[in-house]
Amino acid sequence: MAQPTSLARPPAPLVGDTRERLLDAAEQLFGENGFDGTSMRALARAAGTGLSAANYHFGSKEALLTAVMLRRINPVNELRIQRLETLEAQAGNQPLRVEDIVDAYLRPVFEIRAASLQRDASSPWLAARVYSDPSDAVSKLKRELFVRVHARFLPALQRALPQHAVRDLEIAQQLTTGLLVHVLSGNVSEGELGSAQDYEAILRRLIAYATAGLTHLPVVPADGAEEQP
Amino acid sequence: MAQPTSLARPPAPLVGDTRERLLDAAEQLFGENGFDGTSMRALARAAGTGLSAANYHFGSKEALLTAVMLRRINPVNELRIQRLETLEAQAGNQPLRVEDIVDAYLRPVFEIRAASLQRDASSPWLAARVYSDPSDAVSKLKRELFVRVHARFLPALQRALPQHAVRDLEIAQQLTTGLLVHVLSGNVSEGELGSAQDYEAILRRLIAYATAGLTHLPVVPADGAEEQP
DNA sequence: GTCTATATGTTGATAGAC
DNA sequence: GTCTATCAACATATAGAC
Numbered sequence: 338m339a340q341p342t343s344l345a346r347p348p349a350p351l352v353g354d355t356r357e358r359l360l361d362a363a364e365q366l367f368g369e370n371g372f373d374g375t376s377m378r379a380l381a382r383a384a385g386t387g388l389s390a391a392n393y394h395f396g397s398k399e400a401l402l403t404a405v406m407l408r409r410i411n412p413v414n415e416l417r418i419q420r421l422e423t424l425e426a427q428a429g430n431q432p433l434r435v436e437d438i439v440d441a442y443l444r445p446v447f448e449i450r451a452a453s454l455q456r457d458a459s460s461p462w463l464a465a466r467v468y469s470d471p472s473d474a475v476s477k478l479k480r481e482l483f484v485r486v487h488a489r490f491l492p493a494l495q496r497a498l499p500q501h502a503v504r505d506l507e508i509a510q511q512l513t514t515g516l517l518v519h520v521l522s523g524n525v526s527e528g529e530l531g532s533a534q535d536y537e538a539i540l541r542r543l544i545a546y547a548t549a550g551l552t553h554l555p556v557v558p559a560d561g562a563e564e565q566p
Numbered sequence: 567m568a569q570p571t572s573l574a575r576p577p578a579p580l581v582g583d584t585r586e587r588l589l590d591a592a593e594q595l596f597g598e599n600g601f602d603g604t605s606m607r608a609l610a611r612a613a614g615t616g617l618s619a620a621n622y623h624f625g626s627k628e629a630l631l632t633a634v635m636l637r638r639i640n641p642v643n644e645l646r647i648q649r650l651e652t653l654e655a656q657a658g659n660q661p662l663r664v665e666d667i668v669d670a671y672l673r674p675v676f677e678i679r680a681a682s683l684q685r686d687a688s689s690p691w692l693a694a695r696v697y698s699d700p701s702d703a704v705s706k707l708k709r710e711l712f713v714r715v716h717a718r719f720l721p722a723l724q725r726a727l728p729q730h731a732v733r734d735l736e737i738a739q740q741l742t743t744g745l746l747v748h749v750l751s752g753n754v755s756e757g758e759l760g761s762a763q764d765y766e767a768i769l770r771r772l773i774a775y776a777t778a779g780l781t782h783l784p785v786v787p788a789d790g791a792e793e794q795p
Numbered sequence: 796g797t798c799t800a801t802a803t804g805t806t807g808a809t810a811g812a813c
Numbered sequence: 814g815t816c817t818a819t820c821a822a823c824a825t826a827t828a829g830a831c
Contacts, residue, residue, distance in 0.1 A: 355814080371700040377807060390815055392808060422638050429672055461700070469698035471600040471690070505771065511754045512745050512775050517752075521746025525739055541784055542734065546690035546741050549782030550775035605824065619797055621826060637809080 356394045358384040363405045368463040372402060380488040402467075406478060409453070410464050414486045416445035430529075432496040435546045442490055443544055445519060447536040464562060465521030468514075491541040494551070501554050509554055513547045529564075585623045587613040592634045595694040601631060601701040628703040630758055631696075635707060638682070639693050643715045645674035650722060661725040665777040672746060672773055679750075694750030697743075714745070721778070731782050742776045755775040764794055 362383035366375045377398055381388045395401040420441035424433050450462055467475050468483075487510060494506045519525060526539055591612035595604040606627055610617045624630040650669035653662050679691055696704050699710075716739060723735045748754060755768055 363780070369700060371600070371602060373600060374701055376805075378805085387816055388807090389809085389817085392814065396808095398775060398807065424735060436572045466700060468753070469695070469747075471695065472603055506770070508755055508771050509775060515745050515748025515753065516741050518698075519741065519747060524697070524744065524747075529640065538781040539737070542737050543741070544781035546738060549778040551783075551791070553774060553778030555770055555774040605825080606826085614796055615796095617825090618799085618827080622796065625826095627825070 353388055355384065355386050357403070359386065359391055359394060360405045360408060364463050365402050365460055367402060367405065368461045368466050371466060372398075372475050373472050377401075402474060403478055406464065406482065409449070410482050413445050413449050413464075414482070416449065417442055417486055418489055420445065421490065425493070429451060432499075433493055435494070435497050435552050437543065438490065438493050438497060439513065439544050439547045439551065442486075442513070443547065444540060446521065447540050449539065451536055452502045460530065461523045462521035468518045469522065472480055480525060487514075488512075496550070498554070502554070505554050506551075509551050516543060584615050584619055588615065588620055588630070589634050589637060592630050593638065593692050594689055596634065597690045597695050600695060601627075601704055603700050606630075611763060631703060632707055635687060635693065635696060635711065637677070638709050642674050642693075643676050643688065645678065645713070646671055646715055647718055649674065650719065654722070661688055662729075662782050664723070664726050667719065667722050667726060668742065668773050668776045671715075671742070672776065675746065676751065676769050682723065682763055689753045694747045696718065697747045698751065706729055716740075716743075721763060727780070727783070729785070734783050735780075738780050740775035741779060745772060 359380070362380050363375075366380050367381060369375075377391055378388050380401075381391045384391070391401065395404055421438070424437050424441060446462070446464075462481075468479060470476075489509075491503070491507060491510060495503060495511060498506060520539060520543060586608070591609050592604075595609050595612060598604075606620055607617055609630075613620070619658045619753060621628065624633055650667070653666050675691070675693075693711075697708060699705075716736075720732070720736060720739060723739060724732060727735060749768060749772055
């Protein structure tokens with residue numbers, strides 16, 4: 338009880354280390370090879386530890402995926418919503434500009450990605466890979482993580498584009514996510530782009546493309562009959 | 567040698583049947599569960615045959631994937647190019663409308679998809695799943711299949727949008743593919759859409775979004791310095 | 796051509812020593 | 814906490830009978 342704290346807790350210091358190395362390895366390998374394409378053994382080896390350590394810390398492969406996803410996606414989503422709220426505070430009662438909404442949605446991913454990349458910087462962003470991963474373990478997780486943000490951004494889009502049906506805006510929003518996923522999966526710019534700092538180049542094109550797509554939705558009659566002459 | 571042909575070839579009639587059932591099963595299961603997520607056993611069972619039959623006809627899992635991809639993608643790509651050539655013939659020397667180029671690129675996928683779906687119609691389109699599948703066997707195949715079409719459509723885009731750099735058009739073209747992949751992977755319209763015939767509803771929104779994205783590229787100075795005031 | 800049986804390797808997860 | 818050793822299940826692919 339009267340032990341000095343410097344001696345009272347020797348186990349703690351080197352505990353969290355391998356746990357985080359496992360998360361790092363999982364982020365990289367799941368991102369590169371997918372969930373089914375990554376074995377727990379390869380993952381433990383990349384983290385410089387044994388197979389059992391991984392199962393000790395996370396209990397299962399699926400739980401490890403959940404952990405690494407949460408670690409990376411939650412900050413992105415919080416930053417997105419924070420940006421949106423800042424915009425709304427500045428705008429008062431006026432609708433936001435579509436481009437600003439798109440920016441608040443897309444930019445945080447690139448910023449956090451750039452901040453958390455000591456590595457190759459060319460490896461795919463895990464969350465994007467997960468978004469199109471068909472594995473059962475993955476599809477459940479996906480919606481829980483992203484539905485909340487979509488629900489938060491949709492009203493902002495509605496106010497900015499009041500002439501369109503909610504359903505159309507929802508689809509356009511999902512298409513925008515498709516653009517993001519495609520870029521972050523590494524399917525765009527096999528050329529000179531892709532280095533760490535100048536994500537601005539691809540991001541500007543991405544924002545421009547998405548903004549145009551959202552502001553030029555096909556105008557359909559407000560009622561159900563879409564094909565009537 | 568003098569045998570009547572009706573007796574000379576009895577083995578042929580029932581040959582192709584299981585081979586095609588295997589292709590059908592592969593298309594469905596690879597599409598739903600990905601390449602790594604589908605076992606040859608599950609695939610053979612879905613085709614109503616044994617494991618060995620699959621390996622007899624295709625030699626390996628990877629070769630089976632290649633076969634099923636080629637069967638479905640080649641007709642799409644041929645239709646795409648045929649549509650583009652028709653447009654060019656009609657336009658004479660004039661540049662095409664961007665929307666028509668986009669239509670020629672996107673619509674054939676939905677048409678052939680609708681024509682080849684006796685099944686659920688809600689199962690993901692294999693080629694889209696493959697496009698974001700990280701498996702090694704898949705990434706090689708991907709580029710071989712799609713690079714040719716992209717190379718064919720890019721000049722048409724250049725003539726329609728001469729004020730933009732080729733590199734910018736190329737990126738926008740890849741973004742457009744991202745939209746398509748996302749839709750065909752089943753990530754859009756979890757609502758009422760998705761039935762067999764009315765793909766027109768989602769296709770129209772897709773075309774509008776992509777056309778707007780392509781016609782509103784950010785205008786950058788023709789030289790390298792993009793950020794100069 | 797298709798089957799059963801099998802060879803050979805890998806998987807996720809666990810038990811028990813330390 | 815981390816290790817080695819091991820389990821049962823599953824993977825791809827092949828051999829040989831019919």
